[in-house]
Amino acid sequence: MTVYRNQEFIFQLFALIIALILVHGLYVTLIRPAASAQLEAQLEREAAGEPYVAERSFYIVVKDYEQEACFVLMLWAMAIMGYKTRLTLKERRLLDTPMINVSEGTRILPEDARQLARPIEALPRHQQNYLLPRALSAALQRFSATGSIQAVSGAVSEVCETENERLDSELAMVRYIAWAIPSIGFIGTVRGIGEALGQAHKAVQGDIAGVTASLGVAFNSTFIALVISIVVMFLMYQLQLIQERLVLETHSYCDRNLIRHLKHEGPTA
Numbered sequence: 001m002t003v004y005r006n007q008e009f010i011f012q013l014f015a016l017i018i019a020l021i022l023v024h025g026l027y028v029t030l031i032r033p034a035a036s037a038q039l040e041a042q043l044e045r046e047a048a049g050e051p052y053v054a055e056r057s058f059y060i061v062v063k064d065y066e067q068e069a070c071f072v073l074m075l076w077a078m079a080i081m082g083y084k085t086r087l088t089l090k091e092r093r094l095l096d097t098p099m100i101n102v103s104e105g106t107r108i109l110p111e112d113a114r115q116l117a118r119p120i121e122a123l124p125r126h127q128q129n130y131l132l133p134r135a136l137s138a139a140l141q142r143f144s145a146t147g148s149i150q151a152v153s154g155a156v157s158e159v160c161e162t163e164n165e166r167l168d169s170e171l172a173m174v175r176y177i178a179w180a181i182p183s184i185g186f187i188g189t190v191r192g193i194g195e196a197l198g199q200a201h202k203a204v205q206g207d208i209a210g211v212t213a214s215l216g217v218a219f220n221s222t223f224i225a226l227v228i229s230i231v232v233m234f235l236m237y238q239l240q241l242i243q244e245r246l247v248l249e250t251h252s253y254c255d256r257n258l259i260r261h262l263k264h265e266g267p268t269a
Contacts, residue, residue: 008083012173015079016072023072027063035063066188066221070181074228077177081239084170088242091130095249099136100257107263113144131250135159139258149262156254160247167243171236178232185225192218 038057062071100116102108108116117140120133127133135156142148142155 011083012076012080015083016076019072019075019079023068023075027068031059032063035059061220062224064188064221066184066191067224069184070221070225070228073177073181073184074232077174077232078235080174080177081235085239085242088239088246091132092242092246092249094127094130094132095253099132102257102261106261108143108258108261109263110144110147113140116140131159131163131246132253134163135250135254136258139254143262149259152262153255153259156251156259160251163250164244164247167247168240171240174232174236174239178229178236181229181232182222182225185222185229188221188225189218192221 035057038060061067099120101119102116117137120128120137120140123133128137138155138159139152143152146152
C-alpha cells in the first residue's frame with residue numbers, strides 16, 4: 001500500500017505540473033491574444049463613434065487569471081479522478097474471475113480454507129492489495145482460525161467498511177479542489193469590484209469603460225468558477241458511486257461465492 005500511495009502522489013504532482021503547462025500555454029498563445037484583439041477592436045469602434053454591441057465572446061469571458069487558475073484545478077481534479085476510476089475499474093474486473101472455485105452444493109470446512117487461499121496467494125503482488133483478494137483472504141483466515149461462519153461474515157464486513165472509509169478519505173484532495181474553484185472565482189469578484197470602485201471618479205466624469213471592464217472581471221470569474229465547480233462535483237459523485245458499487249459488489253461476491261458454502265462442524269452450526 002505504501003508503494004501505491006507513493007505512485008499516486010507522484011502522479012498527482014506531475015498531473016498538476018502538466019495542467020499548469022497546458023493551460024498557461026493555451027492562455028499565452030491563444031486566449032489572451034484573441035481577447036486583446038477583440039477588446040482593441042471594440043475600443044477602436046468606440047473611439048470612431050461607430051454604433052456597436054459589446055461582444056461577450058468565450059475568449060473575453062475566460063481571459064483573466066482567476067479563470068486560468070480554475071481551469072488548471074479542473075484538469076488536475078479530472079486527472080486525479082481519472083486515475084482513481086482506472087484503479088477502481090481494474091479491481092471490478094476481478095469480480096468476473098473465479099477467485100474461489102467451489103461447485104454448487106459443496107460445503108467448505110475450516111481445514112479446506114488453506115487450500116482455497118492458494119489461488120489468491122498466487123496472484124501478483126499488486127492484485128493481492130485489491131479489495132476482493134483482501135476480503136477473501138481475511139474471510140478464509142478467520143474461518144480457518146475460528147470455524148465460525150458469523151466471524152467470517154464479520155471479517156468481510158470489516159474489510160469492506162475499512163475500504164469504504166479509505167476510498168472516501170482519499171477523495172479529500174478532490175473535495176478541496178471542488179471547494180477551491182468557486183473560492184478563486186469569488187476572489188476574482190472581489191478584485192473586479194475593488195478595481196471598479198477605484199475608478200468610480202472616472203465614471204462620475206462620464207468615462208465608464210474602466211468600471212464596466214472591472215465589473216466584467218468580477219462577474220466572469222464567478223460565472224466560470226461556478227460552472228467548473230458543477231462539472232467537478234458531478235464527476236466526483238460519479239467516482240464515489242463507482243467506488244461504493246465496488247465495495248457492495250465485493251461484499252455480495254463473498255456472500256455468494258464463499259460464505260454460503262461454509263459449514264461449521266460444531267453443535268451451533
